[in-house]
Amino acid sequence: MLSEVAEVMSEEQFASSSPIGNGSKRGQLRSITRLYQTVFRWFQANTFSPKFLASPWSHPVFGYLVAMLGQALAVTAIILIVHGLPSFRFPEAIVLLIVLLVAFGWGAGPSLVATLVGAVLLTFLFVPPIFSFAVAQVVDLFGVILYLVVGLTLSILASQTQQARYRLEVLSTRLETIFEAITDAVFILDAQGAPPRVNAAARALLGLAEDEQIDTTRAPSFDLLDELGRPLPYEAWPEMRLRRGETLQGEATADVLFRARDGRTRYLSVSGAPVYNAYGAMHGAVLVCHDVTERKRAEEHAQFLAEISTFLASSLDYTATLATIARLMVPRLADWFAVDLVDAEGHFELIEVEHTDQSKVQWAKELRKNYPIDPNALTGAPNVVRTGKAELYTDISDEMLVAMARNTEELALARQVGYTSVMIIPLVARSEILGVITFVSAESGRKYYSPDLALAEEVGRRAGVAIDNARLYREVQQARDQLDIILQSVADGIVVYDTNNRIIYANDVAAGMTGFTSVQDMMNTPSTAIVDKFALINEWKHPFPLSQLPHRRVLAGEREAQAIIGYHDTTTEQPERWSLTKSRPVIDEYGKVVFAITIIHDMTARILAEQRKDEFISMASHELKTPVTSLKGFTHVLQRRLTKLGDEQGLHFLARMDAQLDRLTKLISDLLDISRMQVGKLSLDVEAVDVDALVSETVENLQAATSTHRLIMEGRTEAQVLGDKDRLGQVLINLVTNAVKYSPNADRVIVHLSTDEDQQHAVISVQDFGIGIAETHHQNIFEQFYQVTDSEGKTYPGLGIGLHISQEIVKRHHGRMWVESRKGEGATFYVALPLINGKVTDELPDARS
Structure with a gap:
């Protein structure tokens, strides 16, 4: 073909080089080329390899060789036949047979060649004149044409039949492949x-x-x-x-x-x-x-697990729950089902065993008593507990039974059970192995496989969590019962409130203190109804604001709150009672208050005793004031007379007497102040007070009275406060005299003036360099009659009422008083008072009244 293309190209080149007739020659060559390509494609499409020949003899080229050689042999056979049988008149039949065979074997292309070769040979050898391609008679010409038509028809039909058969074989092969691959x-x-x-x-x-x-x-x-x-x-x-x-x-x-x-x-x-x-x-x-096995099993497993979860969640008695689960397992998933829990020493306790035959269940329990599980066994439940991994035995052979049995009797019993397949699953909760559950297939002949193991492991996980929850619940119940016993035996009332101010716990003491016959009656009554039936008062006999109840303050955000509250039931004739109420919050992991715990300590006897004491002190103070005043007057009379007489020794004694009378007068005055405070009758002459001037005047007067210490004044406030000038001066005098008193080895006291960061308060601090105060006493030193108990502090006598009076005066001025000190490092007392341009301005009328 390449040579033919080359010839065509050379002809085209020749045509293009000739100046005459170039266009017509080029068109003729293109037509010849297209005709050649069409014929070649037809022969290529209609030639195939026979299936009955092996490679390389099945190559299509051999079809054309067979076509030519076959026809040559056929004509030779015809010559021999005609020579032997002169009467033979159908030589075309043998040639057409070769055409038919070639068509079936190699297709229409080779059979067409066979037809043409046969026509040439028949014409040359058998059509007169012999050995010539000329046809003398019309009949012979008609016979040659008829031969060609029959040959071509046979070639095409045979070729198409064979191709259809080949396509059918290919299609059949494909269908078979698809059929097998489904x-x-x-x-x-x-x-x-x-x-x-x-x-x-x-x-x-x-x-x-x-x-x-x-x-x-x-x-x-x-x-x-x-x-x-x-x-x-x-x-x-x-x-x-x-x-x-x-x-x-x-x-x-x-x-x-x-x-x-x-x-x-x-x-x-x-x-x-x-x-x-x-x-x-x-x-x-x-x-x-x-x-659809996997889908069905997944549906069954999901339904089964849902039933399991329902039963596990229905009760916190895990023993009863496991018994119910065991009845679900048998015979649905196992012929035998057992649950064993393991203790810290590795010993197993059979909790539940189930079989459809209850007599066998009793037999199995007795068998376990006689043959307990060996904790050191290398396989089975002990190994599952040690590793935390389930064991699956799809087929239990007799050899396995022999290997696991500890003696012949145990082997005989194992054979009697008739093990077919076994699964041993760990019971796990919070990464702890609680025990194992065992699934045994016996008489049913069921085999366990990986999907069954997955289901059993899920059952084990859920059962483990249920057992653990039941144990935790039981432990919590026991702890709660123990705590309730402890709380019920406490002498103080205990009440727990939630964030909605609802009582969720109370002990019997609290119920009794609030007039209820039982805790249940108290908890069934809204806390607001409980409060409403009482008239509440504070220490000064004033109405107690409900917003200041300790538990409400804690629920509002305070870290701790307490108050002394007096109360009496307005619906009964119950006498007035007093209690010290303390509340603290219970905070969750997010720092949010969830409960308020309130402890109510009955102080009725103490308050009544203090009231009697206060009444006595008040009466005694008033009774002492008159004779002390008389003694003071007589002392002054004697001083004037002895001065005239020039009796220095008598004057010295009278001066000492006068100083003691001043101390006694101050003591009586302090006691009277305490009495007034306790009954709420401490009067205040409210006015605008210049802080700097008040402090300067007080320090100057005190400096004149002391020669051992320098009183140093630092800073300024340049502000005013609203209050009683004399009472505020009393506070400052008390702080400075205490600073001098408790710093005998120092030579200075610093009084500092400032305002806070918000410019809302004037801050006065008195700093000494004396013995200091341990932190354990910081809150208590402001209590009435409190004195430091260590040996060094006892060397400075006093009644312990000065700081209490000072703090009460500061409180009544809406201020605050505190101390900063360490043992041996001196002390600094602070007083913070609201400025006149602060919030107190709005309270001016009430304060003055």
Whole structure:
């Protein structure tokens, strides 16, 4: 072909070089080339390799050689036949036979060549004149043409038939490949009862070898059951329904349980349809089995786990719950089911065992008593507990029983049980192994596989969590009962409030203190109703604001709150009672207050005693004031007389007497102030007070009275406060005199003036460099009559009322007083008073009144 193309190209070049007729010659060459290409493609498309020859003899080129050699041999055979049988008149038949054979073997292309070669040879050798291609008679010419027509027709028909056969073989091969590759089991049924044709999936389902066919003369090697596990009548089998002409599609699809003789079970969704011929007669059917085992098992497992979870959540008595779970397992998932819990030493306790035969259950329990689990065993429950991994024994052989048995009697008992398959699952909760659950298949012959193990492990996890929750609940209940016993035995009332101000716990003491006969009655009454039936007062007999109740202050955000509250029931004749109420919050992991715990300590006896004491002190103070005043007057009279007489020694004694009378007068004044405070009658002469001037004047007066210390004044406030100038001066005098008193080895006291960061308060601090105050006393030193108990502090006598009076005066000025000190490092007392341009301005009328 390349040579022909070359010739064509040379001709085109020649034509293009000639100045005359270039266009016509180029067109002729193009037509010849297209004709050649068309003929070549036709021969290529109509030539194929025969299937009956092996490579390389199956190459298409050999078809053309066979066409020519075959016709040569055929003509030779004809010559021999004519020579032997002169009467032979059909030489074309042998040549056409060769044409037909070549057409079947290599296609229309080689057979066309065979036809032409045969025509040439017949014309040359048999048509007169012989050995010439000329045809003398019309009849002979007509015979040659007829031969060519018949040869061409045979070539085309034979070639097309063979090609159709080849295409059918290819299609059949493809269909067979697809048929075998289908993952669903496919059965092609024959209406005449021949063995059905099956694919690989069907053979795997039935357990057949690759070249094995279904033996229709024997009973089926499997059973079909309905969704409830009941045997399906043979007439209702999908195959029989198809043979009756039913179509199994859509809602008519059959769902069956396939159970082989070896115990294998698969859930199948069966569909199919009859196959009819052109005349409407059924000559077979196609049946397709889609394996839905995994889906069915997943649905069953999900439903089963849902039932398990429902029972596990229904009770916190895990013993009863496990008994219910065991009854669910048998016989649904096991023939034997057992639960063993393990203690810290590795010893197993049989909690539950279940079997359909209760006599066997008792037998199993007695067997466990006689043959307890060996904690050191290398396999089984001990190994599961040690490793935390489940064990699956799909097939239990007799050799395994022999290996596990500790003696011949135990081996005989194991054989009596008839183990088929076993699963041992750990009970796990919070990464702790609580025990094991054991699933045993025996008389049912069921085999456990990986999906069963996954289900059992999930049951084990949920059961482990349920057991752990039940244990925790029992421990919490025990702890709660113990705590309740402790709280009920406490002498103080205890009440717990939630964030909605609702009482969620109270002890008997609290119920009794609030007038209830039982805790339940108290908890059933709203806390607001409880408060409303009482008249509440503070220490000064004033109404107690409900917003200042300690538990409400804690729920509002305070870290701790306490108050002394007096109360009496307005609905009864109950006498007035007093209590010290303290509240603290309970905070969750997010720092949010969830409860308020309130402790109510009855102080009625103490308050009544203090009231009697205060009444006595008040009466005594008033009674002492008159004779002290008289003594003071007589002392002054004696001083004037002795001065005239010049009696220095008498004057010295009188001066000492006068100083003691001043101390006694101050003591009586302090006691009277305390009495006034306790009854709420401490009067204040409210006015605008210049802080800097007040402090400067007080420091100057005190400096004149002391020679041991320098009183240093630092800073300025340049501000005013609203208050009683004399009472504020009393506070400052008390702080400075204490600073001098408790710093005997120092020589200075610093009084500092400033305002706070918000410019809302004037801050006065008095700093000494004396013995200091331990931190344990910081809160207590402001209490009435409190004195430091250490040996060094006792060297400075006093009644412990000065700081208490000072703090009460500061409180009544809406201020605050505190101390900063360490033992041996001196002390600094602070007083913060609201400025006159602060919030107190709005309270000016009330303060003055």
